[in-house]
Amino acid sequence: MKLVEDYLGVRLFDRLHRGLRPTARVLALQLELDRAFATISGALHETARDEQPPLAVGVVGTFALGWLLPRLPRFEASFPSARVQLFTHNNRKVDLLRDRLDVAIRFGDGGWPGCRSRHLLDSWLTPLCTPRVAAVMDSPRDLRRTTLLSTYHRDDWPRWLSASGIEVDGRRGPVFDSSVAMIQAALGDFGVGLADPRMFARQIAEGALMQPFGTSIPAVGEYWLTWREQVQSPPAAAFCDWIVAEAASTSG
Incomplete structure (x- = not known):
């Protein structure tokens, strides 16, 4: 200890009969060192957070645009340290390991080998079209003379x-590889698409799309x-x- 004191040129401890007592200089130094180490610890934490790989989430494009985003x-x-990166896959065959995905949101029956699954949302289908297209239809029978857009x-x-x-x-009309592309065609007045209205809630709320008929069927x-x-x-996790x-709070 005396070597340290000699090196610093200050007395660090008072010698007592039964031990040592830190001087005021040591107590002040300890406070400054605590602050310095806290700053270093925070910087190291931020560096480690920045170096964490993003959370890779695969997701069906329709679900990504209409519900998740x-x-x-x-x-x-709620979780600012978690950086999410989305990868849309339009329900093609997804391999979580091959595609380096942490999780994936998929459309199907939940029976995919090599992974665990949990149900999020049911899907219900109903006709969607623009008000302009709906104006020429009085009943579902008028679909006979309307282009049916399909996936x-x-x-x-x-x-x-x-x-x-x-x-x-019901099999006539153009076929699209996703509901997003199909509804894009419907927005262009090219016909009537059959889709889940919850995935296109914004377009419906804005008046760009509407549900001309009330019947819905499960997807x-x-x-x-x-x-x-x-x-x-x-x-x-x-x-x-x-x-x-x-999903539980918004289902129905």
Whole structure:
């Protein structure tokens, strides 16, 4: 200790009969060192956070645009250290390991091998079109003279027409690879699409789209959250808990 005192040129401790007592200089130095170490610790924490890889979330494009993106700021506000990066896949065959995804939101029956899954939302289909197209239809029977816009789920229109008691060829009309592309065509007055109105709530609220008829049918699948069977990272676990709760609060 005396070597340190000699090096610094100051007395650090008072020698007492039964030990040492720190001087006022030592106590002041300790306070400054505590502040310095706290600053260093904070800087190291920020550096480690910045170096964490983003949370990779695969998601069906329709769900991303219509449901997840409007709500994602709430997750980011609650978990600012979790950086989310979305990858849309339009429900192609997803491999969480190959695609380096932490979680994926998929459309189907929940039965995907090699991963765990949890139901998020049901999906219901109803006709959607612009007010201009709806103005020339008085009943579902008028769909006979309207272009029917479809996705690769070619049985959707036949099922809806059957539920409505209408005999119309439900397989005619253009076929799109996603609901987003199909509804984009509907927004251009090219026909009537069959989709889940919750995924296009903004366009409906703005008056760009409307539901001309009340009949809805269940889609052939639902939206599911999937993740690898291995232990999740804390950001992935937080995201899963958040989106399950968010879906539960907005279902129906």
